[in-house]
Amino acid sequence: MTTRIDQPFTAADLSGLRSACTGPVLTPDQPGYADEVATWNLSVRLRPAVVVGAAGPDDVVAAVRWATERGLAIGVNATGHGAVPNADGALLVSTRRMTSVRVDPVLGTATVAAGARMRDVTAAAAPYGLAPVQGSTGSAGAVGYTLGGGLGVMSRTFGLAVDHVTTIDVVTLDGRLRTVDADHDADLFWALRGGRGNFGVVTSYRTMLQRLSTFYGGGLFFDGADAGEVLHRYRAWIADHSDRTSSSVALLRLPPDPRLPEPIRGRFVAHLRMAHVGEPEEGSRLAGAMRASAPVLLETLGRLPTTALDAVHLDPVDPMPTHERGLLLDDLAAGVVEAVLARAGGAVEHPLVVTDLRNLGGAIARPPERPSAVPGRDAAALLFTLAPAVPPLAEAGPRAVQALFDAVEPWRSTSTLPSFLGRSFRPADVQGAWPQASLDRLLAVKGAWDPANQLRVGHALLGADDVG
Numbered sequence: 480m481t482t483r484i485d486q487p488f489t490a491a492d493l494s495g496l497r498s499a500c501t502g503p504v505l506t507p508d509q510p511g512y513a514d515e516v517a518t519w520n521l522s523v524r525l526r527p528a529v530v531v532g533a534a535g536p537d538d539v540v541a542a543v544r545w546a547t548e549r550g551l552a553i554g555v556n557a558t559g560h561g562a563v564p565n566a567d568g569a570l571l572v573s574t575r576r577m578t579s580v581r582v583d584p585v586l587g588t589a590t591v592a593a594g595a596r597m598r599d600v601t602a603a604a605a606p607y608g609l610a611p612v613q614g615s616t617g618s619a620g621a622v623g624y625t626l627g628g629g630l631g632v633m634s635r636t637f638g639l640a641v642d643h644v645t646t647i648d649v650v651t652l653d654g655r656l657r658t659v660d661a662d663h664d665a666d667l668f669w670a671l672r673g674g675r676g677n678f679g680v681v682t683s684y685r686t687m688l689q690r691l692s693t694f695y696g697g698g699l700f701f702d703g704a705d706a707g708e709v710l711h712r713y714r715a716w717i718a719d720h721s722d723r724t725s726s727s728v729a730l731l732r733l734p735p736d737p738r739l740p741e742p743i744r745g746r747f748v749a750h751l752r753m754a755h756v757g758e759p760e761e762g763s764r765l766a767g768a769m770r771a772s773a774p775v776l777l778e779t780l781g782r783l784p785t786t787a788l789d790a791v792h793l794d795p796v797d798p799m800p801t802h803e804r805g806l807l808l809d810d811l812a813a814g815v816v817e818a819v820l821a822r823a824g825g826a827v828e829h830p831l832v833v834t835d836l837r838n839l840g841g842a843i844a845r846p847p848e849r850p851s852a853v854p855g856r857d858a859a860a861l862l863f864t865l866a867p868a869v870p871p872l873a874e875a876g877p878r879a880v881q882a883l884f885d886a887v888e889p890w891r892s893t894s895t896l897p898s899f900l901g902r903s904f905r906p907a908d909v910q911g912a913w914p915q916a917s918l919d920r921l922l923a924v925k926g927a928w929d930p931a932n933q934l935r936v937g938h939a940l941l942g943a944d945d946v947g
């Protein structure tokens with residue numbers, strides 16, 4: 480006799496899936512389930528009906544076929560940096576066992592499995608003098624980060640990470656593993672690069688790497704009380720930068736973490752971040768104008784190996800409960816700086832622990848060789864915020880983010896980089912990331928490849944009641 484276990488499938492159904500998979504297949508009542516659904520963002524709980532800890536592409540194929548036969552929603556958990564709480568009752572594919580990265584030093588490419596983190600790609604490429612376009616934290620999952628756009632620390636020089644993707648291996652809803660590229664299922668290849676998990680479960684992708692071993696970078700830390708001088712100077716400073724210099728400036732409220740250097744530990748600081756592809760002397764000269772903007776608490780600028788990229792932004796590494804969101808700006812106007820100072824500056828105690836303004840343009844704004852669905856390439860800047868989602872700040876955080884976003888509304892771009900949608904996951908918000916023509920094209924591809932809208936976990940284009 481089969482036992483119904485509080486799910487839209489039976490124990491016998493499950494044992495069929497188990498025998499088709501090498502990795503574990505777990506339901507909420509089983510040990511190991513909590514680890515598979517765990518997310519970097521501790522404020523998000525994923526509660527799928529079943530999670531498949533995929534050991535490889537065959538497990539993904541088995542999981543997708545099984546879920547499709549039962550009409551279940553399907554989602555992916557890699558690191559949970561971009562997790563949103565809409566996996567209830569779904570089948571979740573956990574990719575964390577699929578971590579291989581194969582570098583071809585002759586072709587200058589990497590083939591990256593679905594569960595690898597960006598830092599794994601950076602580390603595998605470095606011995607060959609190669610590097611991917613890594614973002615501010617190497618802890619982000621390579622697929623989620625890259626297919627969401629992949630705004631790298633050096634993107635003004637090298638473009639977005641997504642621009643360098645040449646092929647994607649993806650399991651589509653018909654249960655087939657396909658390799659898509661600019662010549663094979665070109666519509667799907669276009670949509671996956673920007674639309675991420677809305678079109679299939681990616682098992683790996685191949686990317687071109689950059690020839691790069693070291694760069695001049697790091698940061699300058701200033702007291703938060705000097706934020707006005709630093710942010711206004713920053714605006715003027717970036718005006719004539721070449722594409723070889725990428726940078727951002729952030730207001731940070733740092734924890735009293737003993738791993739942080741003493742001069743900035745537990746302090747409210749303004750942080751200039753810089754990555755210059757060129758000679759250290761030239762980079763240091765460039766940084767001079769920012770050094771002069773206010774007394775420097777700590778300088779970490781110098782020649783760095785690509786494997787030290789995380790040191791530029793100093794993003795939080797350990798899992799934490801966060802409410803994070805980003806938006807694009809058409810102009811890094813004086814009014815934006817004033818809004819940031821008014822809404823995120825001042826008080827040492829404040830729910831916004833990270834308020835980051837990143838200078839875009841350069842190679843980001845140039846049309847890529849392989850066009851993709853990533854919107855917003857012509858934006859001037861990104862505003863990214865992160866607030867702890869813990870009492871007593873849990874409610875103050877989203878309010879503070881909204882107040883800041885309202886204040887910069889006059890300069891807000893009509894597009895959003897999908898990677899930075901953060902906690903905005905209502906289909907209307909997700910759709911709002913794209914200009915209408917791109918959205919229409921994405922929805923047409925969605926209708927063709929996922930007509931029943933099963934891929935509706937994460938930043939889904941369509942809600943449970945919508946038809947693809």
Ligand SMILES: Cc1cc2nc3c(=O)[nH]c(=O)nc-3n(C[C@H](O)[C@H](O)[C@H](O)COP(=O)(O)OP(=O)(O)OC[C@H]3O[C@@H](n4cnc5c(N)ncnc54)[C@H](O)[C@@H]3O)c2cc1C
Pocket residue numbers: 554555556557558559560561562563574593613614615616618619620621622623624625627628629630631632675676677679680681682794795803898899936937938
């Ligand atoms: C502290 C911090 C710093 C960040 N810095 C940057 C940055 O510098 N640049 C930048 O561009 N972004 C940045 N991000 C955003 C980050 O890139 C996104 O949150 C991204 O979605 C993380 O991917 P993940 O796989 O780690 O997360 P997950 O939560 O595991 O996955 C997020 C989504 O990615 C999709 N996805 C993941 N794997 C697959 C797969 N195999 N097949 C299909 N879909 C898949 C799914 O839609 C999934 O819901 C940052 C985020 C944080 C929290």
